[in-house]
Amino acid sequence: MEVKIAKTAFDVHPIIKNRWSARSFSEKPMTDEVIKTIIEAGHWMFSAMNEQPWRFIYAKKNTPAFDLILSSLAHGNAIWAKNAGAFVVSIVKTDFDKEGNPFNAWAEHDMGAANAGMILQASTMDIYAHPMAGFKPEIIKEYYNLPDNLKPFVVNAFGYLDEPQKLEEPFLTRETTARSRKNLEEIILFQE
Ligand SMILES: Cc1cc2nc3c(=O)[nH]c(=O)nc-3n(C[C@H](O)[C@H](O)[C@H](O)COP(=O)(O)O)c2cc1C
Numbered sequence: 769m770e771v772k773i774a775k776t777a778f779d780v781h782p783i784i785k786n787r788w789s790a791r792s793f794s795e796k797p798m799t800d801e802v803i804k805t806i807i808e809a810g811h812w813m814f815s816a817m818n819e820q821p822w823r824f825i826y827a828k829k830n831t832p833a834f835d836l837i838l839s840s841l842a843h844g845n846a847i848w849a850k851n852a853g854a855f856v857v858s859i860v861k862t863d864f865d866k867e868g869n870p871f872n873a874w875a876e877h878d879m880g881a882a883n884a885g886m887i888l889q890a891s892t893m894d895i896y897a898h899p900m901a902g903f904k905p906e907i908i909k910e911y912y913n914l915p916d917n918l919k920p921f922v923v924n925a926f927g928y929l930d931e932p933q934k935l936e937e938p939f940l941t942r943e944t945t946a947r948s949r950k951n952l953e954e955i956i957l958f959q960e
Contacts, residue, residue, distance in 0.1 A: 803828070
């Protein structure tokens with residue numbers, strides 16, 4: 769959708785410019801192969817000491833797990849996310865595998881990198897993603913009986929794109945409004 773394409777100052781690759789956090793998903797089902805391809809892409813991202821502190825739970829639409837994850841979402845997310853083809857919960861493993869290293873300070877960074885890897889891979893497959901922090905992690909933690917070192921961090925809605933017109937307000941407006949970013953001058957603190 770033209771309005772969503774990033775207006776960049778420099779010649780950024782289309783895979784970055786064309787992605788957005790979509791809200792309108794079609795009925796086209798997502799297969800296990802497609803979902804695992806996306807997850808494997810995330811799994812090949814970089815991590816401190818190659819610790820790979822990311823774990824995933826996924827649920828295709830029309831499954832009990834999908835409904836459970838949907839029930840964990842904030843109302844403002846559930847309204848449109850119910851049409852996703854699948855949810856992928858990104859879980860951060862907060863400790864190192866090696867005993868005696870109780871806290872991995874880089875785990876959240878690395879899980880975020882894996883999330884970005886998944887979302888960009890999905891973009892190459894005409895699949896859109898919407899990461900969400902608006903959910904209750906305790907619902908997922910309890911249902912799957914996750915130990916304390918595995919923290920559900922983000923729920924990603926994935927799916928093929930549909931017309932924005934099927935959304936109700938305020939989501940229709942959000943879906944059809946240009947994306948924005950701070951100017952580069954604001955985020956590059958020093959340069960020489
Ligand atoms: C960690 C994280 C949490 C987010 N949580 C939500 C959310 O709960 N609901 C929502 O609608 N969008 C959520 N978003 C999407 C952001 O609002 C979105 O990425 C941002 O506005 C930039 O828009 P763009 O991704 O379309 O470029 C989240 C994004 C991230 C990375």
